Amino acid sequence: MPYYAEINSSNEVLRVIASHTKIWCEYHLGGNWVRTYYDTEGKNYAGIGDTYHPDKDNFSPPRPYPSWTLDDSCTWQPPVPYPSDDKMYTWNEETQSWDEDDLLT
Numbered sequence: 001m002p003y004y005a006e007i008n009s010s011n012e013v014l015r016v017i018a019s020h021t022k023i024w025c026e027y028h029l030g031g032n033w034v035r036t037y038y039d040t041e042g043k044n045y046a047g048i049g050d051t052y053h054p055d056k057d058n059f060s061p062p063r064p065y066p067s068w069t070l071d072d073s074c075t076w077q078p079p080v081p082y083p084s085d086d087k088m089y090t091w092n093e094e095t096q097s098w099d100e101d102d103l104l105t
Contacts, residue, residue, distance in 0.1 A: 004033045005046035005059070013050045013059065044074050065093045 004025050006014045016036060019025050025033040036046035036059060046052070046059040053060065053074055060074040068076040079096055083089055089098035 003036045003046075005036045005050075005052065006031045006033055007052045008032075011052040011054065013046045013048055013052060015048060016046050042073075065091060067093060067096060 001018045001020065003016055004019050004022055005016045006025070006029070008014055014031070017025065017029075022033045022035060025031070034046075034052055034057075037043035038045055043057070044050075044059045044061075047061065050059045050061050052058075053070075056072070056074055058074040060070055060076065063070075064076055065078070067079050069079075071077050078091055078098075080098065083098055088101040088103065090101055092099045
């Protein structure tokens with residue numbers, strides 16, 4: 001069964017429900033509804049608090065850090081790529097860099 005996200009005038013997701021059609025949602029619940037897809041469709045699944053991007057017919061979660069930018073697939077990207085070694089890192093917004101996690105030392 002398909003899922004639909006209710007969005008407000010700012011394109012913020014208010015709720016997500018399973019329904020047979022968008023028309024059913026609008027008729028029985030009111031509001032503005034948009035279909036949300038699983039990743040198999042090349043789209044991001046909607047969650048409460050996410051933003052709908054009508055130009056891309058896709059959703060993005062809230063911005064994790066002020067310096068991150070949204071790419072064409074509505075995924076937030078850091079200004080510096082995540083390191084490609086086997087270590088764990090946490091983004092440091094103040095220094096605009098990845099700090100190695102010391103959890104295992």
